[in-house]
Amino acid sequence: MTGTALRSLRARAGGFVASFLAMFLGATILMCFASMLDTARESGATGAARETLIIMASVVGGWGLMLVILAVTSTLTLSVRQRAEEIALLRSIGATPARIGRMVVGEAAGLAVAAWALAIAPGLLAGRALLSMLHSTGQVPESVAHAFGPVAPAMGLGITLLSAVAAAMITVRRTVRGPVTASLAETAVDPGRMSRKRVAGGIVLLLLALDLAVVTCTAMRNEAEAAMATAGQADILAALGLAMLGPWLIRRAAGALAGPLGRLGVAGDLAVSTLLRRSGRMAAVAMPIILFTGIATGTLYMQRIDKDVTAAAGLTATVEQKNIETLNLVVIGMILVFTAVMLVNTLIAATAYRRREFGQQRLAGATPGQVLGAVALEGALLTGIGLVCGTFAAAFTVVPYSFVRAENVVPDLGPGILAGVAAISAVLTMATALGAARRAVRVRAVEAVSV
Incomplete structure (x- = not known):
C-alpha cells in the first residue's frame, strides 16, 4: 500500500496539491490566532489587553477552525473522488476496504504533518503582524511582546491532523462501500447524492442562523456590541449551511x-450535462464562493451600518467598538485570502482532472472553443449560485442588525459593497476556470483520452 500511495500521489498531484495548500493555509491561520493565547499567557498582559487577545484567539480562531475543517474536507473529498476508479480497481484485484482506508488516511496524515511543519514560520510571522495591528489601534500596549508556543504549534498540528484524518476516513468510507462492480460503474458519474447527515447538518446550520437573527432583533435591541456579535455569526452559519446543501x-x-x-x-x-452529472464535485467549487460572498457582504455592511449610526449620533467609537471593528476586518481578511486560495486550488484541481473528459468531448465532435464555452457557462452558473446563496446568507446578518441599529429592515447603503464582492468572486472563478481549461485542451484529444 505504501508504494501504491506514493505512485498515486505523483499521478494525481493536482488534487493533492489542493488538499496540501488547504491544510497549509489552515494551519497558518490556526497558529496565527492561537499565538494570541501564548501571548496572553507569557507576556503578563492584564485587563482589557488580555481580554482582547483571548477574544481574538477564541472568536476569530474558532470561526477560522470551522472554515479550515470544511476546506480540508472539501478538497480531500474531491481528491479521493477523483481516484474512485483507481480505488475500485484496487478492490477488484484483492485490496480490502481496510487496507485502502489505511492508505488514504496515511496519505492525508502525511500531507497534514508536512503542511503543518511548513506553516510554522508563516504562522509565526502572521501572529506578529496581528499583534502589531492590535498595538497600532491601541487595544494592546506596545510593551506586550508576541509569544509563539507551545499552544500555537500544538493546536496547529492537532487540529490540522485531526481534520485531515477525519475527512479521509469519511470520504474513503463512502468510496469503498458497496460492490466493486457498482463502484466501477459510478466512477463515470457523480450524481452528488447527499447523505442524510449532510442534509440535516445544512438545515441545522440554517436554523441556528435564523435563531441568531431573531435573538438580534429581540434580545439585543439596546445592546449595540452584543447585537454585532450575534448578527455577525448568523451569516457565517447560514453560508456554511448553504454550502453543505x-x-x-x-x-x-x-x-x-x-x-x-x-x-x-x-x-x-x-x-x-456536466452540472447535472457532477453536482457533487461542482459543489466543492461553489462552496468558497458562497462563504466569501455571504460572510464578506454581511460583515462589511454591518460595519458600515455601525459607523454611519455612530457618526450620525455625533459619538466617538468606544474601545469595545474598536475591538469589534478590528475583529471584523481580520475576519474579512482571513476569509478573503482563505476562500480565494480555496477557490483557485479547487478549480485548478477539478479542471485538470477533467482533461480526459475534455478529450472525449472533442473526439465526439466538440471543438476546443465549444469545450471552453461550456466551462465558461459552468463558471458563470456556479458564480451566480454562489452570489445568490451568499447574498441570502448575508441577509441573516444585515437585516436584523439594520433593524436594531438603524431601525430600518433594509439599510440605505446602496449595492456598492455587494457589487465589489461579486466582482471579486466572478473574476477569480472565471479567470481560474478558463485558464485551467485552456491548458487542458492544449493536449491532443487522443493523448488526453489515453491518460
Missing part, C-alpha cells in the same frame, strides 16, 4: 436553466 442547489439550478442554456448550442448542452 451545494449539490442539491446546483442540480436544481441546472435543471431550471437547462432550456435557456440548451439554446446556446453545444456549449450549453455540455455545461448542463
Whole structure:
C-alpha cells in the first residue's frame, strides 16, 4: 500500500496539491490566532489587553477552525473522488476496504504533518503582524511582546491532523462501500447524492442562523456590541449551511436553466450535462464562493451600518467598538485570502482532472472553443449560485442588525459593497476556470483520452 500511495500521489498531484495548500493555509491561520493565547499567557498582559487577545484567539480562531475543517474536507473529498476508479480497481484485484482506508488516511496524515511543519514560520510571522495591528489601534500596549508556543504549534498540528484524518476516513468510507462492480460503474458519474447527515447538518446550520437573527432583533435591541456579535455569526452559519446543501442547489439550478442554456448550442448542452452529472464535485467549487460572498457582504455592511449610526449620533467609537471593528476586518481578511486560495486550488484541481473528459468531448465532435464555452457557462452558473446563496446568507446578518441599529429592515447603503464582492468572486472563478481549461485542451484529444 505504501508504494501504491506514493505512485498515486505523483499521478494525481493536482488534487493533492489542493488538499496540501488547504491544510497549509489552515494551519497558518490556526497558529496565527492561537499565538494570541501564548501571548496572553507569557507576556503578563492584564485587563482589557488580555481580554482582547483571548477574544481574538477564541472568536476569530474558532470561526477560522470551522472554515479550515470544511476546506480540508472539501478538497480531500474531491481528491479521493477523483481516484474512485483507481480505488475500485484496487478492490477488484484483492485490496480490502481496510487496507485502502489505511492508505488514504496515511496519505492525508502525511500531507497534514508536512503542511503543518511548513506553516510554522508563516504562522509565526502572521501572529506578529496581528499583534502589531492590535498595538497600532491601541487595544494592546506596545510593551506586550508576541509569544509563539507551545499552544500555537500544538493546536496547529492537532487540529490540522485531526481534520485531515477525519475527512479521509469519511470520504474513503463512502468510496469503498458497496460492490466493486457498482463502484466501477459510478466512477463515470457523480450524481452528488447527499447523505442524510449532510442534509440535516445544512438545515441545522440554517436554523441556528435564523435563531441568531431573531435573538438580534429581540434580545439585543439596546445592546449595540452584543447585537454585532450575534448578527455577525448568523451569516457565517447560514453560508456554511448553504454550502453543505451545494449539490442539491446546483442540480436544481441546472435543471431550471437547462432550456435557456440548451439554446446556446453545444456549449450549453455540455455545461448542463456536466452540472447535472457532477453536482457533487461542482459543489466543492461553489462552496468558497458562497462563504466569501455571504460572510464578506454581511460583515462589511454591518460595519458600515455601525459607523454611519455612530457618526450620525455625533459619538466617538468606544474601545469595545474598536475591538469589534478590528475583529471584523481580520475576519474579512482571513476569509478573503482563505476562500480565494480555496477557490483557485479547487478549480485548478477539478479542471485538470477533467482533461480526459475534455478529450472525449472533442473526439465526439466538440471543438476546443465549444469545450471552453461550456466551462465558461459552468463558471458563470456556479458564480451566480454562489452570489445568490451568499447574498441570502448575508441577509441573516444585515437585516436584523439594520433593524436594531438603524431601525430600518433594509439599510440605505446602496449595492456598492455587494457589487465589489461579486466582482471579486466572478473574476477569480472565471479567470481560474478558463485558464485551467485552456491548458487542458492544449493536449491532443487522443493523448488526453489515453491518460
